[in-house]
Amino acid sequence: MSLVFVIVAGPPSSGKTSVMMQVIRHLQQDSLQVSACKIDCLETSDDARYRSLGIPVCVGLSDYLCPDHFYVANLEEVWDWAENQKTDVLILETAGLCHRCAPAVQGCLTVCVVDNLVGLDTPKKIGPMLSTADIIVITKGDVVSQAEREVFSHQVECVNDKARVIHINGLNGQGSLGLKRDILKMSPLQGITGGQLRYPMPAAICSYCAGETIVGSAYQMGNVKKIDFR
Amino acid sequence: MKLRKISILGGQDKDANPENIRRIDIQTGEVVAVVGPTGSGKTQLISDIEQYADGASPTRRTILINDLGPDSNGPNKAFRHLMAEVSQKMNFVMDSSVAAFLRKHARVRGIEDIEKRVADVLGLTNELAGEPISMADNLTLLSGGQARALMVADVALISNAPVVLIDEIENAGIDRLKALNILKGQGKIVLVVTHDLTLTLMADRRIVMKNGGMCKLHRLTREEKRIAAELAAIEADISRLRNLIRRGDSIEKSKNNKEKAVLWREFCSTAHLTSAGL
Ligand SMILES: Nc1nc2c(ncn2[C@@H]2O[C@H](COP(=O)(O)OP(=O)(O)OP(=O)(O)O)[C@@H](O)[C@H]2O)c(=O)[nH]1
Ligand SMILES: [Mg+2]
Ligand SMILES: [Zn+2]
Ligand SMILES: [Zn+2]
Numbered sequence: 245m246s247l248v249f250v251i252v253a254g255p256p257s258s259g260k261t262s263v264m265m266q267v268i269r270h271l272q273q274d275s276l277q278v279s280a281c282k283i284d285c286l287e288t289s290d291d292a293r294y295r296s297l298g299i300p301v302c303v304g305l306s307d308y309l310c311p312d313h314f315y316v317a318n319l320e321e322v323w324d325w326a327e328n329q330k331t332d333v334l335i336l337e338t339a340g341l342c343h344r345c346a347p348a349v350q351g352c353l354t355v356c357v358v359d360n361l362v363g364l365d366t367p368k369k370i371g372p373m374l375s376t377a378d379i380i381v382i383t384k385g386d387v388v389s390q391a392e393r394e395v396f397s398h399q400v401e402c403v404n405d406k407a408r409v410i411h412i413n414g415l416n417g418q419g420s421l422g423l424k425r426d427i428l429k430m431s432p433l434q435g436i437t438g439g440q441l442r443y444p445m446p447a448a449i450c451s452y453c454a455g456e457t458i459v460g461s462a463y464q465m466g467n468v469k470k471i472d473f474r
Numbered sequence: 475m476k477l478r479k480i481s482i483l484g485g486q487d488k489d490a491n492p493e494n495i496r497r498i499d500i501q502t503g504e505v506v507a508v509v510g511p512t513g514s515g516k517t518q519l520i521s522d523i524e525q526y527a528d529g530a531s532p533t534r535r536t537i538l539i540n541d542l543g544p545d546s547n548g549p550n551k552a553f554r555h556l557m558a559e560v561s562q563k564m565n566f567v568m569d570s571s572v573a574a575f576l577r578k579h580a581r582v583r584g585i586e587d588i589e590k591r592v593a594d595v596l597g598l599t600n601e602l603a604g605e606p607i608s609m610a611d612n613l614t615l616l617s618g619g620q621a622r623a624l625m626v627a628d629v630a631l632i633s634n635a636p637v638v639l640i641d642e643i644e645n646a647g648i649d650r651l652k653a654l655n656i657l658k659g660q661g662k663i664v665l666v667v668t669h670d671l672t673l674t675l676m677a678d679r680r681i682v683m684k685n686g687g688m689c690k691l692h693r694l695t696r697e698e699k700r701i702a703a704e705l706a707a708i709e710a711d712i713s714r715l716r717n718l719i720r721r722g723d724s725i726e727k728s729k730n731n732k733e734k735a736v737l738w739r740e741f742c743s744t745a746h747l748t749s750a751g752l
Contacts (some may be wrong), residue, residue: 273532361567388567389621390558390635391579391628395568398582418521421531 246432251345252337253373254357255366257473259383260380261290261335262414263423268297268425277470279331281322283315284339291455300329303355308449310428310448312345316441319349333427348442351433353426356407357382360396367399375404379426381462383414477502477636480523480538480663485534487687488515493533495688498681502636503658507666507674510683520639520681523665526555533686558629561641566613566621572596579632591631596742598627598656604651604717619648626653626696630660630701635661642670651676651706675702 252260255256263281268278280294283304288304294301302325306314326334348354356377358367363383367374374380380400385393397409408426412419433439451465452458479501484493500506508516522535523551527542536543539556568575576592585591592609600606603623604625609617618625622643629638638657654676659666666677670722674680675698682690694702715725 270532295621364568385559386561387563387565389564389625390633391575391625391629392566394555394569394633395575395579395582416517416521418517419525421521421525421527425528425530 245330246434247326248427248430248432249323249349249352249353249436250333250427251340251347251349251354252335252357253354253377254361254439256339257358258357258362259358259381259412259414260339260357261293261441262411263381263383264335264337265293265297265419265425266412266414266420267423268294268299268335269417270421271427272297272299274428276332277330278327279329279336279413280337281326282337282339283311283318285311287311288339290337290441294335298376309371309442312341312445313448314346315347316340316445319436319439332432339408341373342446343366343369343371343373343377344437344446346376346441346443347380348450349377349439350437351439352436353378353430354442355379355381355423357383358400360388360393364399367396370403374400376442377404377407379423380404380407380409380417381423382409382411385411386413386415386418394411475540477663478635480613481538481541482519482523482688483536483538484529484688485536487533487685489685491687491726493687493689494682495534495691498688498691500663501544502661502663504651504679505654505658505664505666505677507668507677507680508683509666509674510678510689511666514683515686515688516683518556518686519681519688520665520667523637524639555633555635555637557637558635560622560625560629560643561639562618562622562643564615564625565619566624566639568613570613572607572613572616572624573611576632579628583632583634585632586665595624595627597632598631603655604648604713611706618668622648623653628658630656630662636661638664640664640666640668640673644670657667665740672702672705675699675705685731685741 252264254260259447279300281302281304282288282290283457285306288303290305291301302322304314304318320324339349354377356374358374359382360369360382368408382397382400393411410419410422412423433436447467449467451463456463479499482498485494486492508519510516519534522531522533523537525531526544527535529727573592577588580588580591596609603620605617605620606622607624621628629635639689650673666673669676675694678694680692681688682692718725
C-alpha cells in the first residue's frame with residue numbers, strides 16, 4: 245500500500261485543525277479516503293472535530309514523555325493504522341513541539357501553520373519547525389491589515405525561502421484549495437520505515453526526563469548542560 | 475507581467491446546475507460589487523478569484539488572468555499576492571508607530587524612495603480620514619476610521635496586489651467614494667462585497683449571487699447613478715453633522731438646520747425606494 249503523508253505542525257491555536265478540516269472537505273469531494281491522527285501532550289478535542297467529517301481518527305497522547313520524541317517513536321504505528329483504514333491521504337497533526345524540534349520526515353509533505361497575530365519576530369523563534377517545512381500556511385489574515393499580512397509573510401520567507409507560502413482563512417476556507425492542490429501533487433510514499441528526519445531532535449536524557457521533580461545539582465543525572473555566565 | 479484583466483468562467487451553483495453567468499471580464503480600473511444574501515456564495519466567489527481557481531473548486535469556476543489559465547505557469551508566480559483586502563473586521567495588531575511600520579512595509583515591497591512614499595501614504599490617509607493621524611501615532615491606537623483610511627492608502631500606494639477586495643467598510647470616518655476612486659486611479663481592480671447600499675451603488679457593475687451561483691450581471695443604470703450621487707451627498711452631510719457634534723456644537727444652532735430636516739426626510743424615502751427597487 246502507499247499513501248500521501250501530510251505532517252501538520254505549528255504553535256498552539258494557530259489554526260492547524262481548522263485549516264486541515266477545510267482541506268479534508270476538498271479531498272473528500274474527490275472521493276479520496278482521508279484519515280487523521282492527532283499527537284498531543286495531555287489532552288485534545290481535535291479528534292472529535294476531525295471525526296465530525298466522518299473520517300477515521302486516532303489520537304496519541306505523550307503524557308509523561310517528551311511529545312516530540314513520542315511523535316517519532318510512533319510514526320510506524322500510525323502508518324500501519326492508516327494503512328488498515330485504506331487511507332489515501334493521512335493527515336498527522338502534531339502539538340507540543342518545542343521550538344527546537346521539527347517533525348519533517350523526508351518524503352512526507354510537511355506543513356507549518358502560523359497565524360498573523362503572533363508578532364513579527366515569532367517566525368525567527370519558531371526555528372526548524374518553520375525552516376524545514378515544505379509549505380507554510382498563514383492564518384487569521386481576516387483580522388489584521390493587508391500591510392501586516394505582507395510584512396508578516398516576508399518575515400516568514402526570511403526564515404524559509406524555499407517553502408510555498410499559502411494564506412488560508414481557517415474559518416471560511418478561503419485559500420485552502422491551494423493546499424489541497426499541493427497535497428495532490430505529492431507522490432505517495434511506499435512506507436515510513438527508514439524515512440529520515442530532516443532535523444535531528446534534541447537529546448533529552450536527564451533525570452527530569454525520567455520524572456525527577458526536585459531542583460538542585462544533587463538531583464541531576466545524565467545529559468545536563470549548565471548556563472555559561474561568562 | 476502587468477495585470478490587464480481578470481476573467482471569471484462560470485461553473486456551477488450549490489445544486490450543481492450551471493451558473494447563469496458563463497463569463498465575466500473585469501478590466502483594471504473597474505469596480506465590481508458582489509451582492510446577495512448571506513450564504514449565497516459571495517465568499518466562495520472571492521475565494522475562487524484569490525485562489526486562481528482552475529475548475530477544481532466546489533464551484534468548478536476557472537479564473538483567467540490576462541486570458542491565461544492557472545495551468546500556464548506564468549501568472550501564478552507573478553501574482554502570488556493577487557488580492558489585497560480591506561475590511562471592517564481588520565485591525566492593526568502591531569505595536570509600532572505609523573511611520574516605522576510604513577517604512578518596513580515599503581522596504582519589504584522593494585520601494586526605492588521610501589521616505590517619499592511613506593509621506594504620500596500619510597497624506598492620502600488624511601484625505602480619507604475624518605480626523606488626521608500623524609507619523610508618530612501608534613498603529614493600535616488609531617480609531618476605526620483612521621485605521622481603515624490608512625489601510626486603503628497603504629493598499630493603493632505600497633501593496634502591489636492588483637486586485638483589492640473591499641469588504642464591508644462602514645461610512646464612519648472614511649470617505650468611501652474617494653477611496654474607491656483612488657484605488658481605481660492606481661489601476662487596481664476593485665471588488666466590493668457589502669450589504670451597504672451606497673457602497674454597492676459606487677460600483678460600475680454588480681454580480682448578483684444566488685444559491686452559490688453567479689445569477690445576474692447588472693450594469694449600473696443612469697437612475698441608480700443619480701441615486702448613488704444623492705446618497706453620497708447625504709452621507710457627506712451626515713458626517714458634517716457628526717463632526718459638528720464632536721466639536722461640541724449643537725445641530726439646532728447650525729444655520730442650515732432647516733435644510734437638514736428636509737434632507738433627512740429625503741434620505742429616508744430614497745433609501746426606502748432604492749431598497750425596494752433592488
Ligand atoms: N479569525 C480567524 N480565526 C481562526 C482562523 N483559523 C482558526 N481560527 C480560530 O483559531 C482558534 C484555534 O484554531 P484551531 O484550528 O483549533 O488551532 P490548532 O492549531 O489546531 O490548535 P491546537 O491543536 O489546539 O494547537 C479557533 O478558535 C479557530 O476558530 C482564521 O483564519 N481566522
Ligand atoms: Mg488542533
Ligand atoms: Zn522538542
Ligand atoms: Zn530531560
